[in-house]
Amino acid sequence: MLSAADNTLLVQTDPGTGMGDYFRRFWQPVALSAELPLADGAPLRVKLLGEELLAFRDTHGRVGLIEPKCAHRGADLFFGRNEDCGIRCIYHGWKYDITGKCVELPNVPEGSAYHNNIHIKAYPTREFGDVIWAYLGPPERQPAQLPQLEFGVVPPGHRFVTKRLQQCNWAQSMEGALDTAHFSFLHMPAPTLAKNDTMTAAADERRIGWLRNDPLPQFKIVAHDAGFVIGGSRHADAGQLYWRITQFMLPAHSITPSAMPGETYYGYTWVPVDDHSCWIYVYAWHPDRPLAEAERAQYARGGFGQFAELGPGYLPLRNRSNDYLIDRQAQKTLSFTGVRGIAEQDAMAQDSQGLVADRTREHLSPTDVGVVRFRRAMLDGVKDLRAGTEPAAAQRPDAYRVRAGGAIAAAQEPFEAVMQARFGSPTGIVAGAVSGVVSATATNPQHNADSGSLSEKAAP
Amino acid sequence: MLSAADNTLLVQTDPGTGMGDYFRRFWQPVALSAELPLADGAPLRVKLLGEELLAFRDTHGRVGLIEPKCAHRGADLFFGRNEDCGIRCIYHGWKYDITGKCVELPNVPEGSAYHNNIHIKAYPTREFGDVIWAYLGPPERQPAQLPQLEFGVVPPGHRFVTKRLQQCNWAQSMEGALDTAHFSFLHMPAPTLAKNDTMTAAADERRIGWLRNDPLPQFKIVAHDAGFVIGGSRHADAGQLYWRITQFMLPAHSITPSAMPGETYYGYTWVPVDDHSCWIYVYAWHPDRPLAEAERAQYARGGFGQFAELGPGYLPLRNRSNDYLIDRQAQKTLSFTGVRGIAEQDAMAQDSQGLVADRTREHLSPTDVGVVRFRRAMLDGVKDLRAGTEPAAAQRPDAYRVRAGGAIAAAQEPFEAVMQARFGSPTGIVAGAVSGVVSATATNPQHNADSGSLSEKAAP
Amino acid sequence: MLSAADNTLLVQTDPGTGMGDYFRRFWQPVALSAELPLADGAPLRVKLLGEELLAFRDTHGRVGLIEPKCAHRGADLFFGRNEDCGIRCIYHGWKYDITGKCVELPNVPEGSAYHNNIHIKAYPTREFGDVIWAYLGPPERQPAQLPQLEFGVVPPGHRFVTKRLQQCNWAQSMEGALDTAHFSFLHMPAPTLAKNDTMTAAADERRIGWLRNDPLPQFKIVAHDAGFVIGGSRHADAGQLYWRITQFMLPAHSITPSAMPGETYYGYTWVPVDDHSCWIYVYAWHPDRPLAEAERAQYARGGFGQFAELGPGYLPLRNRSNDYLIDRQAQKTLSFTGVRGIAEQDAMAQDSQGLVADRTREHLSPTDVGVVRFRRAMLDGVKDLRAGTEPAAAQRPDAYRVRAGGAIAAAQEPFEAVMQARFGSPTGIVAGAVSGVVSATATNPQHNADSGSLSEKAAP
Secondary structure, eight states: OOOHHHHHHHHOOSTTSHHHHHHTTSOEEEEEGGGSOSTTOOOEEEEETTEEEEEEEOTTSOEEEEOOBOTTTOOBGGGSEEOSSSEEOTTTOOEEOTTSBEEEOTTSOTTOTHHHHOBOOEEOEEEETTEEEEOOSOGGGOOSSOOOOHHHHSOGGGEEEEEEEESSOHHHHHHHHHOGGGGGTTTOBOTTOSSOTTTTTTSOHHHHHHHHHOSSOEEEEEEETTEEEEEEEEEOSTTEEEEEEEEEETTTEEEOSOOOTTSOEEEEEEEEEETTEEEEEEEEEOSSSOOOHHHHHHHHHOOBTTBOOBOGGGOBSSOGGGGGGOOHHHHHHTBSSSOOOHHHHHHHHHHTTTTTTOTTSOOOOGGGHHHHHHHHHHHHHHHHHHTTOOOGGGGOGGGGOBOOEEEEEETTOOHHHHHHHHHSSSSOBOTTOSOOOOOOTTTOGGGSSBOSOOTTSOOO | OOOHHHHHHHHOOSTTSHHHHHHTTSOEEEEEGGGSOSTTOOOEEEEETTEEEEEEEOTTSOEEEEOOBOTTTOOBGGGSEEOSSSEEOTTTOOEEOTTSBEEEOTTSOTTOGGGGTOBOOEEOEEEETTEEEEOOSOGGGOOSSOOOOHHHHSOGGGEEEEEEEESSOHHHHHHHHHOGGGGGTTTOBOTTOSSOTTTTTTSOHHHHHHHHHOSSOEEEEEEETTEEEEEEEEEOGGGEEEEEEEEEETTTEEEOSOOOTTSOEEEEEEEEEETTEEEEEEEEEOSSSOOOHHHHHHHHHOOBTTBOOBOGGGOBSSOGGGGGGOOHHHHHHTBSSSOOOHHHHHHHHHHTTTTTTOTTSOOOOGGGHHHHHHHHHHHHHHHHHHTTOOOGGGGOGGGGOBOOEEEEEETTOOHHHHHHHHHSSSSOBOTTOSOOOOOOTTTOTTTSSOOSOOTTSOOO | OOOHHHHHHHHOOSTTSHHHHHHTTSOEEEEEGGGSOSTTOOOEEEEETTEEEEEEEOTTSOEEEEOOBOTTTOOBGGGSEEOSSSEEOTTTOOEEOTTSBEEEOTTSOTTOTHHHHOBOOEEOEEEETTEEEEOOSOGGGOOSSOOOOHHHHSOGGGEEEEEEEESSOHHHHHHHHHOGGGGGTTTOBOTTOSSOTTTTTTSOHHHHHHHHHOSSOEEEEEEETTEEEEEEEEEOGGGEEEEEEEEEETTTEEEOSOOOTTSOEEEEEEEEEETTEEEEEEEEEOSSSOOOHHHHHHHHHOOBTTBOOBOGGGOBSSOGGGGGGOOHHHHHHTBSSSOOOHHHHHHHHHHTTTTTTOGGGOOOOGGGHHHHHHHHHHHHHHHHHHTTOOOGGGGOGGGGOBOOEEEEEETTOOHHHHHHHHHSSSSOBOTTOSOOOOOOTTTOTTTSSBOSOOTTSOOO
16 A cells, blocks of 8 residues: 555656656667668657657668657657658758757758757667667666666577557556466466466466465565566475566566476566556567567467557557456356456456556555565655665666576475576576676565565555 | 526535435435346446446345445456355455455455455445335435335336436436426427327327417426426317326436326436436336337337437437437428437437536526426425435335326316326325325425426516 | 747637637638528538537528527527527527527517517628628627628639638648748658649649749738738749749738739638637639639549548548548658648648647747748737727728739849739739728838848847
């Protein structure tokens, strides 16, 4: 449970807000590279963090991200001609390069001071992992390198990337990713079935059984330089525990908990559009081999894992406007929800909390420990920034090269040992990462190995 | 004409408003029973008096009416599983019974105080007359019995019930029902025709002639324990009067004035959805015989009397968004309006006053006496309630068992005598009603037998 | 660049605003005559200057323009019966003539004072040039005559009139008409082509070349009694200048600069609907001959010059909601914009400045001199009116009989001489106009022959 003030602070990311300032310390995805496929191609409207911007790929393939209003009389550069290393306003031909400099002003006499002094707002961009990233913060704080999320580091053939629009505030959707307790309900097949039609490829029947039979997983959290890793353990067979391990990286990245050793990894990154919607960039990658054509086809088709079936504008076909095409008969007989698709089930649950979840009326449970930790991390980050402390994670790109997934271990095995055995490190950082220093998890017990104390709320 | 303050007081029914408090002293229709046909079936979104609620029929057939936000983290229980005497949140499986008690919390450890202390808001419901009713007021004021409207008291085969959405404030729509003077225009066939294509079954040609030829009916009003009855008399043939008699029962029920002795009765009940729309529950009943299949088919098809032709969501096919499909050629040649259907004509006239009628700019006429009386009754009721006087009608369920309709009488016959002859009582109460005490109409002349003095407004 | 206060003053025309008062001193188009084709036909909803009104043609063919709320209880007279010299409310039959007088009140007793004292708001109307005009200002200021725009003065066979909806504030759209510098870009064929598919009939290839090759025309402005005329000169062949001459008449009329001697003239008039949209009445006329059927067909089909291709409600098919069907491939190869139609290109540029252009962030150029002059004229007019000085132009109807178009002249020829040669007068007034006195252009150099000093903004 949060105060109304903290709830507001958590969710709002427009320019001038605390969380907006915090997000602007990090590189953000602004589009898929595939959305700007061609040099001098059609420009693309982009909105993030409450800012309406225009992206275009210039003659040399570089991506510009600019405020789309011509400095002359405010015509929309979206309609502009993208030609010869710049975008030209259709009204009177003023032309801007990717830095926002106005390089041609045909209706201004020679000799005018305008010729070297007109600029529009522009943000630096980079491409990484088939995604265009931008930095919207103060230039002097710009991180030198993008977060080295592993999906972007592997060869292009090893990954698949897309995105989808989520019709609610970013923070409650992010919380859904960090709350793996909901797997025991939201994504379950109907009680009469052993497996879920939408989960067959991602989880076997045994795992479904463990998830269904233990709705009260035990959680451990270990902090690291980019965020924290959450392990949720459920009773498995023969006295063992089934661990589902999730990564959170500041400000809004996550890796999902399903991948067993050797399986494909999945992750996602949230980008607020405005306070009532957000983009979720979704990626699959395999560190060791290219993805097969069948896998890519499955992801592109959607309705599999975090890959939703998409309609125009990357909006899932099953969405808020059509109640996710909930099928009440299927809810009786096939799945817990009657909604097809894990991504769509998540969207339904998260959207259903409202355009912005009201966190002042909650009754949190110990299984919400990841959610609580996330909120604390974000609110601490914002308050620290306001007090002058920059977010350290923004300057630690290699700390983002972490993995997450599932593991089966003996009941007495500590979480750190499970992590070491599964990933080769107690935090999930990839062994080969150039950097990857893990903060000492013992020195700050308040921020590490947190096992369920809910500082927000007295335990029930 | 009302002051702006009284207009606001009259129309607003959200929680915390004066009229909202007043309505909450009475049982309200919340859905047709047919909208929740099955035990453990799909739940139903319901909105009334500005509250967004969820109705569901549990395993035992009982109807729950709850606030649809899960107490855990606010997910929408509309998507929940309706199973085993409760509705279960799809996010983490919390389950609520029809009283709003959270009876299962799977992700909360045993022993937590949560297990017996989580409740969400729930309202008591009953079924009567194929309608689900709820009481949204303070529990200590809950009337023991539903209003014994005759359509609900007769055997099920004797009635037909449906509803329709009206796209304006409830009060101006209610006024339309109490203002029978408009029959001389709104529902007339074109001046060149003797009968209206939409009225043939409800009124014969003679009646059309009387309505058309006397646009200035004379009104009498008699109060009773549930509200009041209005008689409007027009000149008929041979010096007789044609009386059209309408019932109003607090806070928003009415019986229509068309039924001649032996004919089917019609009534309706208004329920505000919000300040800009309302439900109208519409019912036909015959005290003496089951309704014929042909009658039911006609009502179900719509376009007959108060039964509109309905599209999805019980919205009339001819509605505000399409100008009621007004046909200007038909307006020249077939009907006064060019709009098909009496219910649709009413909707057009009422909607056209605005989403909320501005009663500060009116010029009322003596034929508006029923409208004036209605406003006074409602405003007095609200003001009395604020001063601590509960509405007596809410505790007089039997006083609602009244009838209304048409009569032909000698010109010198007083209204009370016409009532006695037509209905067996001066107020229209059904002789067999258990209770039915009529307040002395002579003792309070200001509130009884009101024949047109407009306290709101100097007579023109 | 304007201050925020002046921007607001310029754009807002609702009742009670300064610019709204100013517009209300002039007759305004409210509908095409063709929208009310028949006596006693269907009435027409009209909105202008923020007022929602109802127009109807009565039995004698006269047009009424009234507030559409019945004085009785506010029902919408749009649904009324238009019959026998009045419009009759469908609710209780009150009937209004074109002056707004309530001439029948069937449900009001004889002898009531209502019978001679009920009026609703009504505005005087006239028809001229196949357009219905109305005067919405104070009666004592009503100009005796409509502005004698030449399209309305010529025989009906010599003109074609239509209108289109523009989805932005009126003032920026008006500015687009006065800013002929944009022809060098917005309406150009692609750089690789010699002619524009949308311009072939209006301009020959030589003119296209001159426009394309000189994006920095030189402007001269001459004031006259109805407004001012702007000449923009570009380098043509053999040391000559190509003049494009545009008329502006208060408060919002213009004549386009393309017509060469002997060609058809084009003009348009803006009428604000509200602050976010406006009507543009568009007309073609030939002073000397009837328009040919082929010309009429081309105008009616649209996609030619200022005649857009129209969909329902006179909304252009290519509009704000569909990004004007911009074709990025066509933008590479066929035209500067990839949008078909000059009117549509203008709409795109003007809409793209926002629902209301933000004039506080501009960087004006010397080619914006017409825009600057327009703003100054309007803001001066509003401020003068507030100070008690009525707009003189409203009382000079003959001063509106002016022409504009193109001319080719020797480089040393002064603008006034070019005008005299092309139109027979230095201001473009038609020689045969009854009146047509031209204000001495020499006595007030600040308001005349303005050649580019931008009092709003230091020259760049």
